[in-house]
Amino acid sequence: MSDPDAMRALFNPRSIALVGATDKSGWSVNTFNNLRAGGFPGPVHLVNPRAEVVHGQRAYPSLAAVPGPVDLAYVMVPTEAVLPVLRVGAKLGIRRYVVLTAGFAETGAQGREREAELAEFARRDGLTVLGPNGNGYVNASAHVTPYGLPIPGPLAAGPVGVVLQSGALASSILAFAQARDIGISLLTSMGNEMAVSVTDVVEYLVDDPATRAIALFLESVRHPAEFARVVRRATAAGKPVVALKIGSSPLASSTAQAHTGALVGDDGVIDAVFRRLGVVRVRSLEDLIVTAGLLGEVGPLPGRRLGVVTPSGGASEIIADRAEDEGLALPPFAPETAARLKEILPEFATVANPLDVTGYVVVDRTLLGRALEIVADDPGIDTVMLLHDLPRVPPADATLMYALFEATAARIRNSPRPVVVVGNVLTDVTEFGRTVRRRTDFPHVVGGIEHGMSAIGAAVRWSPAEPVGGPPAVATPVISGEPIGVWAEHRAAALLADNGVPVVPAELAADSGAAVQAAEKFGYPVVLKAVADGLAHKSDLNGVRLDLSSADEVRRADREVRAALRARGATGIGTLVQPQRTGGVELLVGVVRDPAWGLTLAVGLGGIWVEVLRDSALRLLPVDRDEVRGALAELRGAPLLRGARGVEPADLDALADVIVGVGRLAEGLGDRLESLEINPLWVSGSRVEALDALVTWR
Amino acid sequence: MSDPDAMRALFNPRSIALVGATDKSGWSVNTFNNLRAGGFPGPVHLVNPRAEVVHGQRAYPSLAAVPGPVDLAYVMVPTEAVLPVLRVGAKLGIRRYVVLTAGFAETGAQGREREAELAEFARRDGLTVLGPNGNGYVNASAHVTPYGLPIPGPLAAGPVGVVLQSGALASSILAFAQARDIGISLLTSMGNEMAVSVTDVVEYLVDDPATRAIALFLESVRHPAEFARVVRRATAAGKPVVALKIGSSPLASSTAQAHTGALVGDDGVIDAVFRRLGVVRVRSLEDLIVTAGLLGEVGPLPGRRLGVVTPSGGASEIIADRAEDEGLALPPFAPETAARLKEILPEFATVANPLDVTGYVVVDRTLLGRALEIVADDPGIDTVMLLHDLPRVPPADATLMYALFEATAARIRNSPRPVVVVGNVLTDVTEFGRTVRRRTDFPHVVGGIEHGMSAIGAAVRWSPAEPVGGPPAVATPVISGEPIGVWAEHRAAALLADNGVPVVPAELAADSGAAVQAAEKFGYPVVLKAVADGLAHKSDLNGVRLDLSSADEVRRADREVRAALRARGATGIGTLVQPQRTGGVELLVGVVRDPAWGLTLAVGLGGIWVEVLRDSALRLLPVDRDEVRGALAELRGAPLLRGARGVEPADLDALADVIVGVGRLAEGLGDRLESLEINPLWVSGSRVEALDALVTWR
Structure with missing residues (x-):
């Protein structure tokens, strides 16, 4: 989408026409005054078919009547007249537009249609259009200020580029930057982002020598991959990006069976994304500009x-x-x-x-x-x-x-x-x-x-260092069976084990005798778990029996569990016998797919930590050992991993390596995977084992 | 200390003498200019023994030479000349002073002596002295502005009274209030609080009709009881108090044996105090004035x-x-x-x-x-x-x-x-x-x-309601034994039981046979705990044995525990046998004495919740059921009390009533008590029992 030349031309015209200029419109008055007060050196032509003089200056009845070239048309005509203006302009060779006029996608279905038509025309004719429904921009460093609301003066030109998905707040940001004597390079009020998007403007700012830091007000990130790419470019160029991100986007719904889904709120994913990309996230308008101001004026x-x-x-x-x-x-x-x-x-x-x-x-x-x-x-x-x-x-x-x-x-x-x-x-x-x-x-x-x-x-x-990556995905993961539906227990465990994730030994017992045999083999105590088709939360039916210390206890538990499953009409009934792991710490390690940002890893301590405290840390995949160790260190329950309360300290490298392996597997499973959750992942010293897992295929 | 007439006179003089006025001092220039620009209607006399004209106005060689009465002397003479000035002034009948001069208690031992001498003189002669080492005050509502630093104009008179234990920040506060168009009634820079204290000024503001909200910047609360009294008066008068409190005061040290001591940081106690008194606590200078401004200008x-x-x-x-x-x-x-x-x-x-x-x-x-x-x-x-x-x-x-x-x-x-x-x-x-x-x-x-x-x-x-109280203390608590040292286990349990706090049944066993006998009486499983003189953290020597399910297990555990105690050379060796409580939730309930504010209650969930997460809520005693329920609801682990993860929901009223009883007992024990901690207090449905306790006498 982004065309650097087009963006440069959009923000640096040598001549401007205000189409729909009229003394009756505050927008027109503001825009004209802003260009004059801002010191725009080129001609500002006014177009109004029904007035000869506007803003005390001669007006032309149409773009065609304007003498000399027009680098940028600033369009404030009624909604239905916007497309005709662009048609005329395109014929005249005018390629850059700001459309202030509202009444497009923001107004409902009819408006969306109107906008689609406009977009299609612009695309076909290679026009660059900012808006519609946006107030324009303030290129303070070049004295180009086609902007429809008053610009508080004196506005200092300076190092901070600002891109806003909000018209009303643009004025507050301008007022605040002016009040704080923070210099602005370019401020853009995006409007509907019909054609020119936030990422296009960020990319321009990366290349703009006047800009040293970039401040974003975001309601939604419309092009995740593009956004990631331009932010990486900004970072590599040593230009920090600071963002105030509001609003929310719904998370994929089919992860409801796993706890991870509840932990990975959309806001948490944004945190993980920003962390990965090195975007400084702030929570107030003041912090947005004060922080970008420091980063721009003083630097990292x-x-x-x-x-x-x-x-x-x-x-x-x-x-x-x-x-x-x-x-x-x-x-x-x-x-x-x-x-x-x-x-x-x-x-x-x-x-x-x-x-x-x-x-x-x-x-x-x-x-x-x-x-x-x-x-x-x-x-x-x-x-x-x-x-x-x-x-x-x-x-x-x-x-x-x-x-x-x-x-x-x-x-x-x-x-x-x-x-x-x-x-x-x-x-x-x-x-x-x-x-x-x-x-x-x-x-x-x-x-x-x-x-x-x-x-x-x-x-x-903030650091200009290359964002953390991770080892490559498992290239060709072993998948025994058809990847559909939900894989619980032994099927999920097999998937892990087949792909290098350590799993507690377990045997699927066909009957109570087999269960006892398995227990004898593992040594006591053992755990016995219910297995049935589509069974996820075993604890609901008392389907997880711990601390079984003798053959008798195993036999009794096995019979009870099978009876409970039968009573529910379950199919594919069985039991699973595992040695019981004691001591150590249990974690939850989950990977879910965010619709915008892709596979997201959540780690937390098991039990109350995630269920009551929602104590978890999120990272985008891929991750390496350091990033996983960082995520673990963020947990409120981290002292337990370090040996609080007499627990054996976990070998954090060994633990992190297993979690990195889980991430590599999830990535290797690719588009087929919706979520993968290990709960618990048990760690004691350097021993790390998945005790239970759940895989949801798309 | 507080004398309303004296404070009114201090802040509302009809004539002022600037003693030590000189063109060479910025303080003198500022103070004189402030009085003039602020519109002080009365005479401002200048006193300087070595100049006939100061600030373009006739100066007098001494206070004695000033014609007419002097209601307030503003003293800027060298340190050693301050006392002589007050002596002269007192003889002349001048009763109110602001001492800007520094070099007193803030400079070390010699300065402290000098200040004590000054204080003694002022006290004997009934003088009202603000400072020393303070910049004075700005009574904007009465146009009286004897203040040694520049006052940014135009300063609006208005509803916010400000009292600051900081000279430098007073200027920032004034600038900020002026910038925000927030009206100030009186701003006072306290200096060393030699005589006039923060509480004196707050009391004045409570009675000042121009003041509708009070903003405090506090480094330390020097007179806790006075502070509580005047804040209660302010609240009753419908005047909210907003405070930015910095700094810290060390907590009583002898509570180190109990966990509660670690939970009750000095900052936490201030939170509890402010909550009890209805003081709005803020964390930034901006919030201090913005919040007081809203409360003053609009109201609660x-x-x-x-x-x-x-x-x-x-x-x-x-x-x-x-x-x-x-x-x-x-x-x-x-x-x-x-x-x-x-x-x-x-x-x-x-x-x-x-x-x-x-x-x-x-x-x-x-x-x-x-x-x-x-x-x-x-x-x-x-x-x-x-x-x-x-x-x-x-x-x-x-x-x-x-x-x-x-x-x-x-x-x-x-x-x-x-x-x-x-x-x-x-x-x-x-x-x-x-x-x-x-x-x-x-x-x-x-x-x-x-x-x-x-x-x-x-x-x-914020609410003008009477702060929460609580039922009266236990009037004459039963104390079996001499209240000295540390009472652990059975002695602490007896103290609780004797005074109406439910305690798990327990028997002190003289030997292994008696331990088995007790276990048979309670029924299995039981808990067996080490007892010895001065033994606090039993778990360190594996001195708490859980899940004992038979006479054999009890006997073995009893022998091991006694052997371990003997190996450590312990005296007063025994074991305690209790029925084991399962299910339910364990809490920590502790009371510690804060040196400034008195008995403070801490509640939290037991185990990792307090030890790893420090998840606790503090309240000053006395407390009633509602306040305890509020404290419990604040805990991050509160969902467990409400029945999360299959735990039986606690009867929160029953639990709160027991905790109220603990508070009543602690208050009844009065000055003898240093700390009292129940850890754990077990609750399951409406059953509440102290399973272990520790009492530290002063």
Whole structure:
């Protein structure tokens, strides 16, 4: 779909025609004013068949009457007139359009038809159309602002590209970025994504030299594979993608028999996808822009060890709390750093990280800057955080203030480590604050401790490294039988065992005598389980008997289970005898197919952990050992794997390798597989065995 | 400590002397400018022994030379000159002081001595002193602003009283409140709290008619009982208290033997205290002021059912997510509401709560207001939330804008239900936004969805109801033996049983024969436990034997346990035999003494729940049945009590009553008790029994 030349042309026209321009429409007024105020250097032609003058400028009755070439037509005509406008435009050789007009797919069946017709025409004639039902875009870095709602000024051009699946919120985002003095390269309000999609615009931003970070507001990801591809490109280009994703998409329904289905909510899958792709997920509009602003203006940060310099004990404690939330470390300063700090700080100050240089800054206004310089030299930290507000209003002596900001700015520039400047609270950067920044070359100031610490956490976690992959799928898995319906118990176990996943030994017993024979072979205690066609939740009919310690007990249990199955009219009745595994930890390992994103792995501890606590971690396949170990470490119940409460610690590599093998098998089974669940997967030390499994074929 | 007349006089002087006023000090310049710009109506006298003119005004060499009375002396002299100034002032009859000067208790031992001397003098002479080492206060409602740092303008006078244990953050709070157009009644920067404490100021605010909500920034609560008293007064007066509490205080150390000690962190106790007192706890400076602003400007909200009106689908989904976080309900609209909405909305709009009236608002700008009017009539909602920004810059036609805002403001005023207006993102209210608000009598606009939803949640949860109490303590508990050291097992069990807490039957066996005899009496299976002097964690030496099903098994276990105890050189060796309880759920119920706040109850599910997950809920004693049920419902493992995984559902009233009894006993034991822990407390249906307990005396 994406054509880089077409996207470049769409966002960088040298001439624009506003079709349907009229003084009566707020959209028309806004768009015209935006282009003028934004400094668009080329001609803006107005087209209106019923007015000679619009917005105080001559108007033309049709696109055909416009003198000179039109690189972009911005279309605000009534719904039914949109296609005719495109027809005329196409004939004139106009290839790029923004359609603001609504009344298409968003309005129901008739609108969808209308949009399909428009799409078909555009596709056939090779037109690039943004919208319909979108407000256009703001290319701040190129001064091209065909955008139908007011643009708050002064909007700084800068490193953050923004793509939104929401019209109304685009204005809030623009206002917020403007308020925070965060520079925007391009902001696009997508509308219905009839032709140009979010991924097309992201791809443009990857190639756009003005863009250094990308912020997305997503209601749904319409083209998963494309999305994954362009995000990988962005990552490889060192451009972090930050996303606020709302809304939900239904999960495949046929996994209801397995627990995994309940664990893998659509939102959980998005988390797993974003983790895999390295997308920073945020939960608020403020975090979206504050985080993208930091990533764009300062860039990703090298490590989690933060050295913090503040003029306030209270703020230091808030920062320490938030650092913990974000997994950031605040290591003690090196002895030399501490000694140098002691030399400059008042006697009553405490040298600690975070550093509170105390209210003495009011007396010695260079104190904060000098402390920063010392902390920036500390070999034990990766990044310096300086708590420092921009002024809101001019002081009596602005000259002194400029000098101080210049000195601090120079220290920040000369720092051997990245310095992130964060303000105390989230307020606008005022006009005077902007003036100070520009005049003193002061860096970006992140908006407040609360959102700033989230942004720093994200900037530390983001990595341009190649996303984790995994070993290849099992090439030709052994499948004994026809892969349809649900395979429980022994059939599922055989599938695992045949393909290299360790399974507890088991024997299918035709009668009670055979059950006893099997038990004697395995040694006591054993487990005996009900087997019947299509039987999934055995525990419902007391079909799992544990702790059987003698031949008598096995015989009795076997008879009872068979009787219970017969009473239910079950077919294919049998029992399965296994040695009973004691000690160790039981896990649930499941793979389900997400309709958009494909095979998703869920791991959790068994029993209450998944059933009551829903304590699970999700990953997209393929996974390697490290990624599985990371998923296991995320579990709240992880201490049990490490040996809490007297449990033998699990050999986490051995466990992870088995889980990687499950993933490889699931991938090898390919399109035939709907879900595969091992519950429990038992681990004790380095012994790992599937004790029970369930496979659902598509 | 608190003297209402003194506090009123401190914060409402008719004349002020700035002692140590000098053009060379930023503090002096700021304070003088603040008083002038703030419109202080009385005289501001300047005292400086070495200058005749300061800040362009005549200065006097000493307080004695000042003509006319001085209601408040604002002291900025060098540290060693503070006491002499107070001596002179006291002789002149000046009774109220703000001491900005630092160099006291915050600087170490010598400073502490200096401060003690100052405090003693002030106490003897009946002086009211705010500080030292504090920047003073801003009484915006009375135009009295003796405050040493710049006050951002225009600062609106209004309903929020702010008390801060931080000087540096006071400026951030002022800037943020100003930015958000949130009116402040009084802001006080406490300094060292030598004499006037946070609780004194809160008490003043409770009586201050201008104050309707109170915001606190706390590093530590210095006078717990006083704090509880004044917060209760505030609550009774309908003035919510919102607090950002940082820092930590160490917990009593001697509870290390019990698990409860680890569960009851100091931060957890603060949560329990705030819950008991009805203090709204927040975690960021933004939430502190946004929440207090909503509570002050709009007030507490009547119920959790929210009707939401927005012009944006994206925002609606963000709101829905955040409503869930905050425990707010978004019920479907009543059929009549839906029908009326359908009449006014465009055909393609979906009638749902949250309501997205669609981008059609740009065409019909009355749509949002009309939808609001309809939703406000819905009988199934308690509060209306309207997503509506203030404008940032003047539009081309401000007249139309004023008319629209006036119309919406009238609809909000006339709404039968409270209407909370929330903006999309957290930005400043601009100068034009303020103008629009004032001219159209538009209500307070809460700063952004993210922080606004937290504020709405808090405003719904806050209640002026009398805090929960509980039944009286056990008046004269039966204590068999001398209450010293640690009582484990049978002694602890006897204490419980003697005082009405149900305990599993048990017999202390002198030898293996007696153990078997006891087992035969109870019936099998039984549990056998090691008993020895000072033995707490029996499981460490395999001293708890479960599932003993025959006389032989009991005898063998008894011998092994005794041998193990002897091998360790234990004294007071014995075994305890109990019937084994199966099924049901095991809980931990503990009471520990917090050094500041007194007896604190912790409840949690036993085993992994507390040991691995630290899944517990805390409450201050006394508690009643409802409060205990609330605590139990908070547990992540609560589904087990309600019968998850085939467990018999617990009779929660019966369980809560036993826990209330434990609390009553702990309170009855009074100062002698350090901690009391039942682990496990077993519940199965309506059967509740303590299976093991540990009591630590002080």
